[in-house]
Amino acid sequence: MIDLGRIRLFCTGLGPADGPALLLVHGWGGDGREWSPHAESLADRFRVIVPDLRGHGRSEVPAQGNTPLEMADDLAALVETLHCGPAVAVGHSMGGQVVNALAVRHPELVRSVVALDPAHGAHGAEVDEIPGRLAEYQEQGSRAAADFVAGAFSAQAPLGLRTAHIRTMLGTPDHVIA
Incomplete structure (x- = not known):
């Protein structure tokens, strides 16, 4: 559990601490465990960071503010706290929305974005x-x-x-x- 000041997020980290950062973000109603097979296979080349978003998995559950924009700001605080930016931010479904918002709101922390079925544009x-x-x-x-x-x-x-x-x-x- 990492205390970001604004919220406490559960986060798994794999790979070399000095490797290029790869942030893997789950979708709506999921948690970071969904990335486990991918995280393990990427850990030999990257510093893999897999958080549970606010309100999901093992992270803190605030009574309100559980939006993609708040989640993006949480991830910005996480990248800053871990001193791992700029990171490649990969998100699936709602996680795709979150990493897109992270890149727009905090471009200095994001090297690139991969948004898989990002749950917008319906x-x-x-x-x-x-x-x-x-x-x-x-x-x-x-x-x-x-x-x-x-x-x-x-x-x-x-x-x-x-x-x-x-x-x-x-x-x-x-x-x-x-």
């Missing part, structure tokens, strides 16, 4: 569904969100991957999900 009917879906998550909590995400996996996705993500999402506090 169109038409998909955008129209968002207010209703958020209301459902506020009413029904993480179970409704986990059901939605379960349906988003392809049939070819390994069962263990789907199960692990759903289990992690169900452990995420309802107010963070909504």
Whole structure:
């Protein structure tokens, strides 16, 4: 657990302390464990930093402020605290939004961005569904969100991957999900 002053984040670090920094950021309702296979394989060449975002995994859960912009500012504080910038920032899904915001708000801390399926840029009917879906998550909590995400996996996705993500999402506090 790293105390950043503004929040306490759980963070895993692998690889040489003097290696180029690679920040791996999970998506909505997940945690850093989702990056484990990748982090281990990259640790021989990079200083791999894998945080649990605020409200997720083993990090502190604030009552409010669980937004991608706040998360980006948390990551800026993390990079500064670890003296590892500029970092290559890699984010999946909501993590893609977070690393994009990190690069815009704190460009001096980011060498480059890799945003994988960054959960923005929706169109038409998909955008129209968002207010209703958020209301459902506020009413029904993480179970409704986990059901939605379960349906988003392809049939070819390994069962263990789907199960692990759903289990992690169900452990995420309802107010963070909504």
